[in-house]
Amino acid sequence: NRPAYIFDLDGVLVDTAVFHYQAWKRLANELGFDFTVAQNEQLKGVSRVESLEKILHWGGVSKTEDEKLALAQQKNDWYLEMVARMTASDLLPGVLDFLEQASSAGKKISLGSASKNAPLILEKTGIARFFDAIVDGNEVTLSKPNPEVFICAARKLGFPPEDCLVFEDAEAGVAAAIAGGMAVIGIGDEGALPEADVLVPNLSKLVY
Numbered sequence: 001n002r003p004a005y006i007f008d009l010d011g012v013l014v015d016t017a018v019f020h021y022q023a024w025k026r027l028a029n030e031l032g033f034d035f036t037v038a039q040n041e042q043l044k045g046v047s048r049v050e051s052l053e054k055i056l057h058w059g060g061v062s063k064t065e066d067e068k069l070a071l072a073q074q075k076n077d078w079y080l081e082m083v084a085r086m087t088a089s090d091l092l093p094g095v096l097d098f099l100e101q102a103s104s105a106g107k108k109i110s111l112g113s114a115s116k117n118a119p120l121i122l123e124k125t126g127i128a129r130f131f132d133a134i135v136d137g138n139e140v141t142l143s144k145p146n147p148e149v150f151i152c153a154a155r156k157l158g159f160p161p162e163d164c165l166v167f168e169d170a171e172a173g174v175a176a177a178i179a180g181g182m183a184v185i186g187i188g189d190e191g192a193l194p195e196a197d198v199l200v201p202n203l204s205k206l207v208y
């Protein structure tokens with residue numbers, strides 16, 4: 001019953017992980033190595049540049065800083081081609097109802113995402129109107145599990161951490177919420193996210 005809600009984007013509101021996977025895999029293949037679903041899992045909540053560093057490391061490839069910039073840009077161009085086709089039908093189960101009910105109940109709502117494309121995705125899926133604040137990869141430099149993104153969101157909403165409830169699907173995100181002194185609802189399958197206060201498979205399973 002906290003007054004402020006902070007939502008992660010990928011894995012909580014939309015499943016952009018499959019788009020990230022396809023774009024990273026295409027990049028890896030062009031560089032001459034493969035990229036697996038299991039590796040993609042390790043990139044959830046991780047920023048674009050850090051993701052590229054990890055992928056190059058897994059592929060045993062080294063690149064100059066300029067080359068890395070170009071590769072990250074290429075990946076993002078492919079990713080944005082997929083994002084451009086997103087609509088409200090790409091929202092995960094229960095998201096629209098939950099945001100509508102939370103908003104009617106007077107909750108203050110923020111995004112807390114590592115993605116620099118977050119505002120575009122909120123627009124494409126039609127849920128931007130529910131957000132009182134947005135904190136994304138454009139203003140936050142420290143990746144989860146660092147709590148910076150959630151602390152910044154709480155500050156923007158005007159509430160102390162103990163008034164905030166975070167919705168997260170990634171281990172690093174749950175750790176970030178806890179480090180920030182916030183309660184956290186984990187979104188995932190049974191057995192996942194043991195540190196979360198509550199675990200549900202998706203937002204449709206949360207009774208308002």
Ligand code: G16
Binds near residue numbers: 009020044114117118
């Ligand atoms: C998301 C994804 C990550 C992605 C990151 C940055 O985090 O989970 O895989 O690398 O955003 O995305 P972009 O390249 O669009 O800036 P989150 O925090 O929304 O789960």
Ligand code: MG
Binds near residue numbers: 170
């Ligand atoms: Mg996520």
